[in-house]
Amino acid sequence: MSSTHVSAEFRRLVRDRAYGCCEYCGISEKAAFAMHEVDHVVAEKHGGQTVASNLALCCTLCNRRKGSDLSSIDPETGEIANLFHPRKDIWSDHFRLEGALIRPLTPIGRATVHLLRLNAEARLTERAALRPGTG
Numbered sequence: 001m002s003s004t005h006v007s008a009e010f011r012r013l014v015r016d017r018a019y020g021c022c023e024y025c026g027i028s029e030k031a032a033f034a035m036h037e038v039d040h041v042v043a044e045k046h047g048g049q050t051v052a053s054n055l056a057l058c059c060t061l062c063n064r065r066k067g068s069d070l071s072s073i074d075p076e077t078g079e080i081a082n083l084f085h086p087r088k089d090i091w092s093d094h095f096r097l098e099g100a101l102i103r104p105l106t107p108i109g110r111a112t113v114h115l116l117r118l119n120a121e122a123r124l125t126e127r128a129a130l131r132p133g134t135g
């Protein structure tokens with residue numbers, strides 16, 4: 001969640017860099033119910049700054065679930081795991097899209113899918129509806 005005002009230039013940079021898609025769940029802004037938000041990957045309360053290397057495009061659902069968290073629990077091992085960091089981590093290293101399902105491949109993937117509820121029923125339905133004609 002961001003509290004600091006993010007300038008229009010930053011918003012444009014972040015949106016263009018992400019091709020208009022949430023950098024966590026991949027949903028396009030055009031398909032979402034609300035405008036995507038600019039997420040501070042490391043929240044300001046943890047010292048994260050409003051700089052390009054700490055900003056990511058994030059849908060409202062992912063942003064609300066993520067809040068200011070940096071880590072969560074890997075549901076498979078019960079160990080603390082970092083959340084996916086869109087500026088440092090590569091999506092396909094940690095997740096694989098199987099139909100509408102986002103399959104986690106690593107502790108980072110599992111913690112992120114779990115905390116952000118990337119495979120909640122409504123979100124699967126939403127992604128499934130987008131499959132035809134999307135690339």
Ligand SMILES: [Zn+2]
Nearest residue numbers: 022025059062
């Ligand atoms: Zn999302």
